[in-house]
Amino acid sequence: MATNSLLNTLQMLVETPGPSGSEHLIRSKVEEEIRDHVDELYTDALGNLIARKGSLGEGGKRVMVSAHVDEIGLMITHVDDNGFARFIPIGGVSPLTCLGGRVLFMNGTQGVIGIERLEPNEQPTLAKLFIDTGAVSKQDSQIGVGDVCGFERPFMNLGKRLVAKSMDDRAAAAVAIEALKAIHETPNEIYFVFSVQEEVGLRGAITAAYGVDPQVGIAVDVTRTGDTPKGVKMEVALGNGPAIKVRDSSFIADPRVVNWMVEEAKSQGLPYQMEVLEAGGTDGAAIQRTRAGVPAGCLSIPCRYIHTPSEMVDADDLQQCVSLLTGLLAKAIEI
Amino acid sequence: MTKKINTYTPELGEQELDLLSRLSNAMSVSGDEQEVRAIVYEELAEFKGNMHTDAMGNVLVTREGSDDDRLRVMLAAHMDEVGMMLTKEDGDGLFEFVVIGGVDPRQLVGKPVIVGRDHVPGVIGAKAIHLTTKEERANALKVNNLRIDVGLGGSKLVEIGDRATFDTKLTVLGPSLRGKALDDRLGVFNLIQLLKNAPENIDLLAAFTVQEELGLRGARTAAYYFNPDIGIAMDSTPANDLPDFDGEENTSHNTRLDDGPAIYLMDGATIGDRRLIKWLTETADSEGIPWQYRQPGKGGTDAGEIHKTHAGVPAVSVSVPQRYLHSAAGLVRIDDVVNTLKLMHAALSRLDKSILNPQENT
Numbered sequence: 001m002a003t004n005s006l007l008n009t010l011q012m013l014v015e016t017p018g019p020s021g022s023e024h025l026i027r028s029k030v031e032e033e034i035r036d037h038v039d040e041l042y043t044d045a046l047g048n049l050i051a052r053k054g055s056l057g058e059g060g061k062r063v064m065v066s067a068h069v070d071e072i073g074l075m076i077t078h079v080d081d082n083g084f085a086r087f088i089p090i091g092g093v094s095p096l097t098c099l100g101g102r103v104l105f106m107n108g109t110q111g112v113i114g115i116e117r118l119e120p121n122e123q124p125t126l127a128k129l130f131i132d133t134g135a136v137s138k139q140d141s142q143i144g145v146g147d148v149c150g151f152e153r154p155f156m157n158l159g160k161r162l163v164a165k166s167m168d169d170r171a172a173a174a175v176a177i178e179a180l181k182a183i184h185e186t187p188n189e190i191y192f193v194f195s196v197q198e199e200v201g202l203r204g205a206i207t208a209a210y211g212v213d214p215q216v217g218i219a220v221d222v223t224r225t226g227d228t229p230k231g232v233k234m235e236v237a238l239g240n241g242p243a244i245k246v247r248d249s250s251f252i253a254d255p256r257v258v259n260w261m262v263e264e265a266k267s268q269g270l271p272y273q274m275e276v277l278e279a280g281g282t283d284g285a286a287i288q289r290t291r292a293g294v295p296a297g298c299l300s301i302p303c304r305y306i307h308t309p310s311e312m313v314d315a316d317d318l319q320q321c322v323s324l325l326t327g328l329l330a331k332a333i334e335i
Numbered sequence: 336m337t338k339k340i341n342t343y344t345p346e347l348g349e350q351e352l353d354l355l356s357r358l359s360n361a362m363s364v365s366g367d368e369q370e371v372r373a374i375v376y377e378e379l380a381e382f383k384g385n386m387h388t389d390a391m392g393n394v395l396v397t398r399e400g401s402d403d404d405r406l407r408v409m410l411a412a413h414m415d416e417v418g419m420m421l422t423k424e425d426g427d428g429l430f431e432f433v434v435i436g437g438v439d440p441r442q443l444v445g446k447p448v449i450v451g452r453d454h455v456p457g458v459i460g461a462k463a464i465h466l467t468t469k470e471e472r473a474n475a476l477k478v479n480n481l482r483i484d485v486g487l488g489g490s491k492l493v494e495i496g497d498r499a500t501f502d503t504k505l506t507v508l509g510p511s512l513r514g515k516a517l518d519d520r521l522g523v524f525n526l527i528q529l530l531k532n533a534p535e536n537i538d539l540l541a542a543f544t545v546q547e548e549l550g551l552r553g554a555r556t557a558a559y560y561f562n563p564d565i566g567i568a569m570d571s572t573p574a575n576d577l578p579d580f581d582g583e584e585n586t587s588h589n590t591r592l593d594d595g596p597a598i599y600l601m602d603g604a605t606i607g608d609r610r611l612i613k614w615l616t617e618t619a620d621s622e623g624i625p626w627q628y629r630q631p632g633k634g635g636t637d638a639g640e641i642h643k644t645h646a647g648v649p650a651v652s653v654s655v656p657q658r659y660l661h662s663a664a665g666l667v668r669i670d671d672v673v674n675t676l677k678l679m680h681a682a683l684s685r686l687d688k689s690i691l692n693p694q695e696n697t
């Protein structure tokens with residue numbers, strides 16, 4: 001089971017809004033959480049929060065661990081005369097999961113998502129949707145063009161399974177924070193990057209990786225599963241342990257990094273599963289291609305219903321990811 | 336931020352209009368930007384020694400200010416335009432072609448064009464209406480059904496690989512300008528003016544970029560070279576400001592003519608830095624310059640590459656609103672062009688390093 005510390009961190013993270021480009025609240029929450037546990041802490045030009053733990057010692061390496069703190073969301077494009085707001089997606093948002101949804105703007109305004117009348121058999125599109133903030137006119141509206149909102153949904157603890165919006169990728173941020181706190185002695189110089197703008201194209205990780213200039217990189221992110229009724233065909237299942245990424249459509253994980261993760265899981269006696277993801281990308285791709293190239297991989301947390309307001313993870317998987325990541329980072333890295 | 340006395344008053348006089356005409360009329364299709372590059376060099380002769388052309392073809396100019404503790408500010412305007420390239424000779428003066436950059440094939444039919452570095456005149460013809468069937472008229476012709484016809488004499492003057500563009504000359508229409516390639520010659524024009532009248536409180540790093548229309552390719556290497564403190568792309572963006580056909584409120588105008596420079600919040604390539612957005616809108620408000628947000632949406636500008644260079648660069652875009660982009664003739668308001676220049680000059684003049692301070696809401 002997950003420790004209380006992990007659960008509390010997770011709940012705090014998932015209940016903080018932070019769509020790509022508007023990560024200021026979530027960044028300060030993470031900063032607060034880790035400030036007393038790191039050797040150096042700074043925010044770069046794009047807003048990535050970068051925390052250094054440890055200094056290069058015997059056999060150590062400079063490692064970048066990236067967990068993105070942004071989430072999908074919406075940005076207002078127009079508020080009409082009657083106060084209804086039109087929007088575009090920030091990251092991959094499906095119109096199907098928007099219907100009936102509730103949103104929370106960065107300025108505190110709340111709203112619900114409505115839809116224009118559809119023709120029979122017509123599929124909803126984002127252009128047909130609007131946000132109703134309860135305003136009766138444009139003048140009355142508390143939001144305007146450029147305002148940003150995230151989906152609003154409380155954290156739900158179902159015992160073994162945990163549900164929330166933005167498990168992608170706050171679950172990984174929680175894992176990174178717990179690992180960061182658990183590591184006391186390490187020959188490695190570890191840069192924990194809480195990256196921004198991943199959902200719009202790994203943009204934060206691109207600049208963070210350039211700045212950190214790591215010798216090895218690990219992204220921590222969620223991955224989809226193949227364990228739901230008539231779902232996609234995929235080996236990964238909730239509750240079967242940390243998933244070690246072999247490839248996704250953004251990169252092929254460095255085989256040395258894959259092997260390093262497998263060996264660590266075996267030595268700790270942790271369950272693990274190999275992840276071959278058909279579509280999707282992670283910060284690992286950005287790290288791998290920075291400067292003259294970096295061996296990079298990804299530790300994945302199995303997650304159902306990704307990019308919906310109710311993303312589900314398994315508490316044991318989560319705790320085992322913390323153990324695996326901590327083990328990987330706490331000792332000399334030989335790859 | 337400190338406020339400087341602004342002694343430069345931008346205008347579009349005879350001299351400026353002449354420069355803008357030469358820029359608009361020049362042929363500078365992505366990958367072969369030498370005509371605009373030549374004009375830039377000619378206009379900026381005073382910067383010789385601080386100006387070079389990089390491996391991609393970008394013209395990079397460094398204009399250092401004289402104040403202490405200056406911010407290094409990159410401004411980018413792209414020299415290239417969308418157009419066509421000859422791919423195969425069919426004989427009889429006819430050439431098959433492909434489009435370079437985003438061109439709506441429906442915009443091509445019946446347009447006069449110029450081909451190659453000698454500007455050989457031609458036309459993209461189509462069967463006369465007398466001979467077409469009802470079905471043919473109901474369907475738009477595709478690029479592979481079209482030919483550029485340069486005539487029998489012309490075919491000896493052009494060759495495969497030559498680029499082509501619309502044969503349009505810049506024209507003043509009262510308060511408006513009509514011309515081709517105003518995306519982004521307006522940016523090039525404004526950047527030239529800013530260099531000539533640069534404030535002393537910043538180092539102005541000017542990039543006249545190439546191959547923007549093919550994916551911001553020039554800006555990538557230009558930004559890597561400069562590694563600036565902040566970056567701004569100066570571009571042009573569609574004004575889809577005509578009334579909706581059904582009388583409903585137009586909720587997707589993108590921008591509107593006459594509403595001034597369009598400041599970007601988010602497009603397909605960049606989420607604008609909130610500090611820079613605030614700096615621009617506050618400058619416009621305090622200077623009494625009209626401005627508008629470009630509606631968040633798709634598309635991209637050179638800022639998309641600038642902000643991802645090195646360890647990251649706060650970036651934003653400012654565009655002149657324009658109707659009918661990427662066609663034979665776009666239409667802009669002179670006031671929008673001048674107000675964009677005014678905004679940029681006023682904003683740069685009041686810039687200092689405090690812009691980089693983290694802000695609560697950014």
